[in-house]
Amino acid sequence: EAQVTQNPRYLITVTGKKLTVTCSQNMNHEYMSWYRQDPGLGLRQIYYSMNVEVTDKGDVPEGYKVSRKEKRNFPLILESPSPNQTSLYFCASTPGTGLNEQFFGPGTRLTVL
Amino acid sequence: AQSVTQLGSHVSVSEGALVLLRCNYSSSVPPYLFWYVQYPNQGLQLLLKYTTGATLVKGINGFEAEFKKSETSFHLTKPSAHMSDAAEYFCAVSGGAGGTSYGKLTFGQGTILTVHP
Numbered sequence: 001e002a003q004v005t006q007n008p009r010y011l012i013t014v015t016g017k018k019l020t021v022t023c024s025q026n027m028n029h030e031y032m033s034w035y036r037q038d039p040g041l042g043l044r045q046i047y048y049s050m051n052v053e054v055t056d057k058g059d060v061p062e063g064y065k066v067s068r069k070e071k072r073n074f075p076l077i078l079e080s081p082s083p084n085q086t087s088l089y090f091c092a093s094t095p096g097t098g099l100n101e102q103f104f105g106p107g108t109r110l111t112v113l
Numbered sequence: 114a115q116s117v118t119q120l121g122s123h124v125s126v127s128e129g130a131l132v133l134l135r136c137n138y139s140s141s142v143p144p145y146l147f148w149y150v151q152y153p154n155q156g157l158q159l160l161l162k163y164t165t166g167a168t169l170v171k172g173i174n175g176f177e178a179e180f181k182k183s184e185t186s187f188h189l190t191k192p193s194a195h196m197s198d199a200a201e202y203f204c205a206v207s208g209g210a211g212g213t214s215y216g217k218l219t220f221g222q223g224t225i226l227t228v229h230p
Contacts, residue, residue, distance in 0.1 A: 033218070035220075040122065040222055040223075041222060042117075042119075042203060042220040042221050042222040042223050043157075043203065043220040044220070045217065045218065045219075048217065058217070059219075090156060090157065092218075101147070101159060101162060102159075102218055104149075104156040104157040104158075105156060106155070106156045107155075107156050
């Protein structure tokens with residue numbers, strides 16, 4: 001089944017404790033993104049990657065890191081999480097075509113205490 | 114630069130009534146436009162999309178949207194609401210091929226649709 005998977009789905013952590021949220025897609029898509037969803041703000045793009053070893057900042061990149069060592073994986077790293085990073089996070093992928101339809105993962109709900 | 118404005122953070126309709134969710138966009142290149150739906154505690158699912166061609170686009174679950182370039186709008190409609198339509202709806206814009214925003218999806222703030230019996 002074609003899908004985007006994220007792990008963990010739920011995470012409660014404390015300020016400053018490094019964490020990684022994994023994202024994997026099995027559709028051979030070139031383009032992958034991370035978004036955060038906050039009430040009243042919709043989804044905002046954190047980082048995106050147009051292919052292996054090619055990443056760039058989205059609209060809200062502060063406090064986050066990403067890497068793209070393999071085409072299928074695009075982990076999101078929070079080196080020193082803070083409470084304002086409490087949010088619902090979505091990974092998405094899209095083929096490198098002009099259609100730009102994005103396929104979303106199920107989401108990761110992160111709480112930083 | 115591109116942006117999306119959804120008019121109305123909450124819309125409430127009766128079952129069987131018309132659903133109209135408003136979306137206006139701005140884009141420096143011909144846009145690709147999308148509507149996504151998010152059911153409670155789930156991810157986003159594509160409802161419909163406009164890229165080129167016919168300006169009236171039909172999607173899943175009886176929804177449709179019309180691209181109006183002169184009004185920079187892409188409103189979502191459904192003739193008759195069903196209880197199962199209750200969800201949050203997001204309009205999104207992406208720059209088409211050749212633009213610097215190619216592949217970048219910008220979302221509106223979302224509209225929560227409530228359907229009353």
